[in-house]
Amino acid sequence: MNRVKKLEEKVDINKFTKEDLLTMAYFEPVTLFYNWNWMRERIAEPKKYGIDTFAFVHFDIKDFKVVNELYGHDVGDNLLRKVCDILDEQDWAYYCCRCDNDNFAMMVKKIPDDEIRARLEAMFKRMEFLDEDPSFPVYFRCGVASIDDVEAYGATITDLAKMAQHSGVKPNETEIKFYTDKMREEQLKGKMLQSDLDRALAAGEFIVYYQPKYRPSDNILVGAEALIRWDYHHEGIIPPSEFIPYFEKEGVIGKLDRYVLESVCQKLEEWKHKGYKLVPISVNMSRAQLYSPVLVKSIEDIVNKYDVDRKYIEFELTESLAYGDTVYLIQVMNSLRDMGFMLSIDDFGTGYSSLNLLANMPLTTLKIDKSFIDGIGEDSNRRVNYIVRNILDTTKDLEISSIAEGVESETQKNLLRDWGVDSIQGFYYSKPIPVDQFEKLFSKE
Ligand code: C2E
Ligand code: CA
Ligand code: CA
Secondary structure, eight states: OHHHHHHHHHSOGGGSOHHHHHHHHHEETTTTEEOHHHHHHHHHOGGGGTOSOEEEEEEEETTHHHHHHHHOHHHHHHHHHHHHHHHHTOTTEEEEEEEETTEEEEEEEOOOHHHHHHHHHHHHHTTSBOSSOTTSBOOEEEEEEEHHHHHHSSOOHHHHHHHHHHTOOOTTSOEEEEOOHHHHHHHHHHHHHHHHHHHHHHTTOEEEEEEEEEETTTTEEEEEEEEEEEEGGGSOEEOGGGTHHHHHHHTOHHHHHHHHHHHHHHHHHHHHHHTBOOOOEEEEEOHHHHTOTTHHHHHHHHHHTSOOOGGGEEEEEEGGGGGSOHHHHHHHHHHHHHTTOEEEEEEETSSOOOHHHHHTSOOSEEEEOHHHHHHOOSSTTHHHHHHHHHHHHHHHHHTOEEEEEOOOSHHHHHHHHHTTOSEEESTTTOOOBOHHHHHTTOOBO
16 A cells, blocks of 8 residues: 555556546556456456356466467467457457456356357367468366355366366367366375375375387387386375376475485496496476476486496486476476486477477487377388488487387387387386386396
């Protein structure tokens, strides 16, 4: 309040017209569309605005940062304006607004869910490309909740719609999710697993498996990936897909990744002293972790406790990472490379693959995603064969090594070998195995 009083002394309030004041209160400056204030008042007291019941829609643009990064902020702003223009034409909506950044909200008529879905699909269809580059696809992540959903819980309708929105996870399509009670349960499950993490770590329930990597030309062991398993209450193994996403959402994945790194360092030291011929072991680094300001320091603290050469430790970063803050990302990658670690880009081909971006990254390895490997075959799919061969040629030009993941058949292995892939990881050679089995694969120096 003090700040406002101070301003009052400096600013001549009378210079603003009524229109100016309304614009400042209810519109946001970039798109000149309604802002969250406008919407908030209406959600709080719908009856005052003649609305008995309604559904609430909240959505954002997937990878909006990519648009800004690849095309510049003007193009980004144009996209926001286009979304607002199309929102303005939705006659089945009571009110629409741009909340902030690339977040938008709609208060719509309470019609059956499939009708809402159909209308939203038609609306997003009109927004799904950039005017400046129609070949660039724009996707949305959208959640819907109805005012009836609110009754059961204390949550607000915006919370429920956002919960539904965040359940959308696919990178390359528009997703429209309706709130369900199951989502609520999932959220509770996430909270429960999170609160169980410290106990499980202390109880030794997390186990690191190793999946060997082989050179296909002579079938020699050239490395392995460390993959976490949870032996829940020592009663049975839970795969990572059932807990990693929750830990990522809750922001505690770093604890687990540090645990895996530490186990790998311990093992590398042990193997070194046993006189084994060491191979690099890769550990996954979650995208959520990479922006932690203490990341590099915490890695250094762990590794320094052990007598291991850093060239035997490789970090796998997922490709979708590359489209956040690239400048910062490359800085972190450079620090890790300077410290002597190897760096691999995981799941290559699943994001907006840009070889240009990759060329600027200090990578040692590129890991081609299983979805491509699934598609290769002798004559079956010339296009996928062609793409994979080209990726492999490019890695050669960039002087980084290549690995194919998810290789299951001899045909795949032979094709990849003939196309010059450096190494192969997949069920064709071995599933992820416990450490005692993995150790048996080592030869002595
Ligand atoms: P990812 O990093 O892409 O790991 C490869 C996944 O593919 C592993 O699943 C592996 O078992 C599976 N895989 C390997 N070869 C084949 C094959 O030939 N066929 C098939 N069908 N699958 C194959 P897993 O162990 O269930 O791990 C799933 C994901 O969980 C990993 O995907 C990774 O993203 C995450 N993850 C696992 N361990 C960790 C960890 O310690 N930290 C973090 N942050 N993520 C982890
Ligand atoms: Ca991986
Ligand atoms: Ca992968």
